[in-house]
Amino acid sequence: MLRSMYSGVSGMRAFQTKLDVIGNNIANVNTVGFKASRVMFKDILSQTVSGVSAPEEGARGGVNAKQVGLGVTLSAIDTIHTPGSAMTTNIATDVRIDGDGFFAVKSTPDQEVPYLTRAGNFTLDANRQLVNADGQFVLSADGEPIILEEDVTAFSIAQDGRIISVRADGTSEPTDFQLAVVKVANPSGLDKIGGNLYRMTPNAHPDGEVVLSAAGDIEVGTGAIISGQLEMSNVDLTNEFTEMITAQRGFQANSRIITTSDEVLQEVVNLKR
Numbered sequence: 041m042l043r044s045m046y047s048g049v050s051g052m053r054a055f056q057t058k059l060d061v062i063g064n065n066i067a068n069v070n071t072v073g074f075k076a077s078r079v080m081f082k083d084i085l086s087q088t089v090s091g092v093s094a095p096e097e098g099a100r101g102g103v104n105a106k107q108v109g110l111g112v113t114l115s116a117i118d119t120i121h122t123p124g125s126a127m128t129t130n131i132a133t134d135v136r137i138d139g140d141g142f143f144a145v146k147s148t149p150d151q152e153v154p155y156l157t158r159a160g161n162f163t164l165d166a167n168r169q170l171v172n173a174d175g176q177f178v179l180s181a182d183g184e185p186i187i188l189e190e191d192v193t194a195f196s197i198a199q200d201g202r203i204i205s206v207r208a209d210g211t212s213e214p215t216d217f218q219l220a221v222v223k224v225a226n227p228s229g230l231d232k233i234g235g236n237l238y239r240m241t242p243n244a245h246p247d248g249e250v251v252l253s254a255a256g257d258i259e260v261g262t263g264a265i266i267s268g269q270l271e272m273s274n275v276d277l278t279n280e281f282t283e284m285i286t287a288q289r290g291f292q293a294n295s296r297i298i299t300t301s302d303e304v305l306q307e308v309v310n311l312k313r
Contacts, residue, residue, distance in 0.1 A: 043087070043108060045301035050111030051294030054081055057114060058287045065275045073159030073236050074273040075119050076280075082115035121227040124158075124274040126266070132196055133170070135160040136271040137255070139263020141221040142238065144252055145176040146185070153250055154179055156222055158271055159236035164188065174235055181218045181254045188215070197267040201255035220252040221262035 058079040068074040086107040095102035126136060137143070142156035155176070162178055165171050170178040170186040177185035186203065188195065192215075194206040201219030206212045224230065229244035242248040255265045 042301045042304060043110060044297055045305075047109065047111035048294045048297035048301065050084065050113060051297070052291055054079075054112045054114060055287045055291040055294065057117075059284065059291070061117060062280055062284050062287065065280050066277070069273055069275045069277060071236065071273050072161055072270050073124070073157060074275065075121050075124075075158070076273070076275045077117055077119050078283075079117055080115040081112050084110045084113050086110060119228050119230070119232070120274065122274050124272045126269045127272050128269050130268045132194075132267055133162045133164065134268060134270050135162065135197055135219070136266050136269045137221060137263045138266050139261065140227075141223050141253075141255070141262040142227075144179040144183075144220045144222050144250065145172055145237070146179060147176050149177065149185055153240060153248075154183075154222075155233070155237040155239060156224070156230065156250070157236050157238065161270055168192075172236075179220045179252065181220045181252055183220070183252055186217045186219075188217075197265055199256055199264040199266070201265045218254050219265055221255045221257075221265075222250055222252060223260050223262050 061077050061079050065076045068076075086109045089106040089108060090103075092105045093100075093103035135143075137158065137160070142158055143160060144154040145157060146154045157172065159172065162170055162172055165175065168188045168190070170188075172178060180186050181201070188203070188205065191207050192205040193208050195215075196204045196206075197219065198204060198214075201221065203215045203217045203219075204212055205215050224240075225245050226243060229241050230238035231241055233239050240248050240250050245251070253260045253262050255262055
């Protein structure tokens with residue numbers, strides 16, 4: 041069989057995956073805290089028809105190897121952790137991180153390793169616990185769920201993540217709760233698990249450890265907390281549509297390779313006549 045046919049098949053599979061990633065990016069163009077992905081390709085091992093010949097001084101020159109490539113495959117699907125645009129909501133429980141870092145949330149207080157997220161659309165539940173849209177507990181820098189006292193009628197969140205409470209008598213004072221922010225050495229190494237959540241992996245941070253820090257820590261570089269704003273998706277529609285056209289044309293070109301290879305094989309079969 042012709043090598044070109046299998047090369048074309050590998051190209052169609054690769055561009056199909058690229059279109060899948062682009063489609064997911066476009067679908068999440070308005071998802072809070074979403075980070076776009078990109079697809080990178082690499083060539084498959086080449087088949088050597090003839091090897092290299094070393095030159096001999098004064099006798100003959102060197103000859104390069106003759107190699108035929110065998111197609112393309114996926115090199116990586118990277119998550120791009122550039123900041124998204126800020127959307128002002130003026131809601132006290134809506135927060136975003138101005139800088140690097142992630143919020144930490146837990147599904148249950150007993151969960152050992154928290155999940156990470158850039159989506160800061162938090163709310164207070166009936167028990168006055170700070171939770172995300174799925175009811176998961178938002179953690180403080182001490183690793184505990186944030187629960188406001190009954191006599192707190194209003195509150196605000198400072199840039200260092202400290203929650204400032206306003207009581208019924210009109211007095212305000214800082215609480216013991218400070219939003220936790222997690223700095224990750226390699227954010228692209230995190231696992232996306234859905235629901236705007238990431239799971240820590242050994243390639244994201246040494247030993248896969250989740251280290252809770254306070255917001256605004258200069259030494260850690262966690263960034264400041266901005267209350268009343270949300271970080272939107274970092275998907276660039278202009279780039280995505282351009283990449284879509286490129287992937288579509290690449291898919292068509294590889295399908296043409298398969299069609300041409302089929303015609304050549306048909307001519308070979310017709311030699312029997």
